[in-house]
Amino acid sequence: MGIIIAIDGVVSAGKSTTARLLARALGYRHLDTGAMYRALTLAATRRQVPPVAGPELESLLGRVHIELAPEGGVLLDGEDVGEDIRQPQITRSVGAYADLPLVRRAMVEAQKKMGAQGGVVAEGRDMGSVVFPQAQLKVRLVADLEARTRRRFDELKAKGVAISLEQVREDIRRRDREDQERDYGPQGPPAGVIEVDTTAMSIAEQVAHLAALARQRGA
Numbered sequence: 001m002g003i004i005i006a007i008d009g010v011v012s013a014g015k016s017t018t019a020r021l022l023a024r025a026l027g028y029r030h031l032d033t034g035a036m037y038r039a040l041t042l043a044a045t046r047r048q049v050p051p052v053a054g055p056e057l058e059s060l061l062g063r064v065h066i067e068l069a070p071e072g073g074v075l076l077d078g079e080d081v082g083e084d085i086r087q088p089q090i091t092r093s094v095g096a097y098a099d100l101p102l103v104r105r106a107m108v109e110a111q112k113k114m115g116a117q118g119g120v121v122a123e124g125r126d127m128g129s130v131v132f133p134q135a136q137l138k139v140r141l142v143a144d145l146e147a148r149t150r151r152r153f154d155e156l157k158a159k160g161v162a163i164s165l166e167q168v169r170e171d172i173r174r175r176d177r178e179d180q181e182r183d184y185g186p187q188g189p190p191a192g193v194i195e196v197d198t199t200a201m202s203i204a205e206q207v208a209h210l211a212a213l214a215r216q217r218g219a
Contacts, residue, residue, distance in 0.1 A: 002028055002119030003219050004134065005210075006127035006190075009141030011175045012148035014198045018141065018206045019123035025211050026121070026219050033111050033124030033131070034094075035074045038085035039066045040103065041094045043076055051096035061106050068114070088156070088163060091171065095178045125179065128190035136217045138193040139210060147199045148172055 005022070009015045016032060023030035043049075043064045049056045067075040074082045084090070097103050111131050115122055122131065128138035143151075149169040156163055194213065198206055211219075 001117060002026070003136040003214065003217055004115055004118050004132045005121045005137045005139070005214055005219070006132050006135040007121065007123045007139050007141065007210075008125060008127055008190075008193070009139075010143065010148065010179070011172050012152040013141035013143040014151070014201075014203060014206055015123050015141055017203050018198075018210065019121045021203065021207045022210050022214070023121040025207060026214060027119075028219075029114075029120045030068070031111065031114055031120045031122040031124075032068060032074070033107065033122065033127065035068065035082075035085060036066050036107055036110070037098045037103070038090055038094050039074055039076045039081055040064065040107075041090050041097045042081055042085050044097060045090065045093065051093070051100065053100050053102045057097075057100070058102060061103065066110075083159065086159070088161065088167075088171065091175075095175070128193055133190065137210075137214050137219075138190050139213070140193050140195045141206070142195060142197050143199040145169065145172065 005028070007015055007019050007022075016034070019032065020030045022028075040061070044051070044057065044060060047060065049060050051057075065075075065077050069075060073080050074085060098107075108126075108131055111122070111124075114120070115132060122135070124131070128135055149165065149172055152172060153163070153165050153168045156168065196206070196209065201209070
């Protein structure tokens with residue numbers, strides 16, 4: 001048991017790493033909902049199922065098994081795909097699948113079940129408004145474009161991905177535009193959300209700040 005912490009934010013503001021480490025610090029489960037959409041995108045890409053609502057995609061949703069391991073791994077039908085789902089081609093394609101109502105309904109239902117008992121750090125675009133509107137702590141992470149570009153570039157470079165800084169910057173700009181145009185349910189920020197600017201914050205500082213907020217709310 002424990003509280004529900006919902007973390008939203010812009011691309012490369014530190015959501016995934018901060019959420020994972022915060023969950024570890026509190027002894028909570030990390031619910032990386034973005035990884036679930038990425039895993040589905042990977043499954044669809046491998047099977048050449050296009051991002052169009054239809055029998056093929058509906059069948060895939062019924063057959064594919066996506067699991068978030070307690071230690072942070074992402075399993076697709078038992079295979080650890082934690083690295084594969086972070087590749088640029090999956091990043092560029094995930095929005096087309098995530099936008100489909102068929103996909104969102106299936107994912108949101110699964111996410112609600114995962115976090116029903118509390119004690120979770122749920123990370124994703126619609127966590128505080130759609131999936132867990134009852135969350136005791138709702139946080140939105142933001143950062144300026146150049147800081148986010150450098151973070152993402154360094155992350156990809158460390159993984160051996162050949163990509164230019166300008167391509168990373170353009171990918172982030174495109175995803176920002178898609179997020180602004182995307183319908184995540186109720187319009188505007190969730191009630192009670194706290195915005196945290198991570199531009200000048202290290203990951204350790206982000207985790208410490210959010211942990212303090214969580215403990216104020218009973219974590």
